[in-house]
Amino acid sequence: MLMKTSAQSLTEQLAERFSSRIRSRLLAPGTRLPSVRQCAQQHGVSPSTVVAAYDQLLAQGLVVARKNRGFFVREMPTPRTEGHLVETKHAARTGSSPVNATALIRGMFHKISQKPHPGMGVFPPDWLESTFMPAAVRKVTGMRALQDFSLQYGEPLGDTGLRRVLSQKLASLNVHADADHIITTVGATHALDIVSRTLLRAGDPVMVEEPGWAVEFARLSALGMRILPVPRRADGPDLDVMAKYCEVHQPKLYVSVSVFHNPTGYCLTPGSAHRLLQLANRHNFHIVEDDTYSHIAPEHATRLTALDGLQRTIYVSGFAKILAPNWRIGYLAAPSALVEPLLDTKLLSTLTTPALLERALALCIEQGQLRRHAERIRTRLDAARARSVKLALGAGCSFAAEPVGLFGWVDTGVDTDALAQRMLDEGYLIAPGALFHAARAPSTLMRINFATTQDAAFWRVFTRLKASG
Structure with a gap:
């Protein structure tokens, strides 16, 4: 005040x-x-x-x-290279605003208050606490092992033990990938970046779901790509729109979140997946499938990679959401012909990835601790979702998509960009709907995190500010 x-x-x-x-x-x-x-x-x-x-x-x-x-x-003046200026101008032409996405990320690190932040895309830290993670680190860091890990670079593809365990884990999702087809990365976002930098060049068109992950729009814009937004429906992408893009622009890549899509929570249907793969084969483009929420999703959910058998698809996932954000462990599984080019890009960007934490993660998966931990998270999330939905409906909101997974896609009935500024004054960071579109435009929608919107106090403030707007 x-x-x-x-x-x-x-x-x-x-x-x-x-x-x-x-x-x-x-x-x-x-x-x-x-x-x-x-x-x-x-x-x-x-x-x-x-x-x-x-x-x-x-x-x-x-x-x-x-x-x-x-x-x-006003745009803050900062020292920039000539190349970065070109990318920034391109982002302006395409209507994207990378900084809008990074504003949300910055909110994760510069907390404006101790209150829960409904706009965040992660579980609260106390949800992720465990005793098995520190134990796994201690086990793999004996005196001799610590020196071995510290005094040399890790394996280029990533720790062999972790890749073998990941291969087995993927098999449970009907995604069959040998360990030699898996590359570990510094988080799932790094995996997406490796794919983009390998398959695309500045100015290339790339199809991305809309509404979609704000950071993906921002990241591709910063690389100078031409974003082709594909409307995401309950059953999957709008295939008619994709077909027109293919005929006019010949895009090389389509980025998809098939399961528990962010922000809607939609899951791809088998029929839509089949037609999508036919389109990819007919028009010769690759699909990168971001399965970030696999740990809280049903194993039987339709995944493009499972149907395609790693022919035109590249599978991406990670462990920041469910286990250890600061371990920064992600991975990708790719077709044989793309493994070496993708590995070259990884080596140019990070050399190798830290083997110590990769080995500890492998131990957590092998001993079943990650699976049991994920089950506890899912149970807790189900209860949180029920409470959050009840509070949201009581605050006069409606859901634009069925409430599932971690996120709710909520229609507030007011401009959420303007509402976001007023909520900041009360110590709450929300995610307005405009963030999830390639070209920012006023929206009455917002994405909420079910894990952080169980507090009735937030909804009381929301209701008051909504009425005063």
């Missing part, structure tokens, strides 16, 4: 609040600040105080004023 008794004036306090959020990228470039009247009402100050605060932000070069439109966050 702004305090009249503070050593700073109300104007200085308000300007500092916006300044801090702009500099930390919690307010992305291009974001419109609340109107003077709205801001005055939200903060309980006079319009003249708001005007003075906005004038300070103008003087600091943090915002720009547009006649008859209001005040907008």
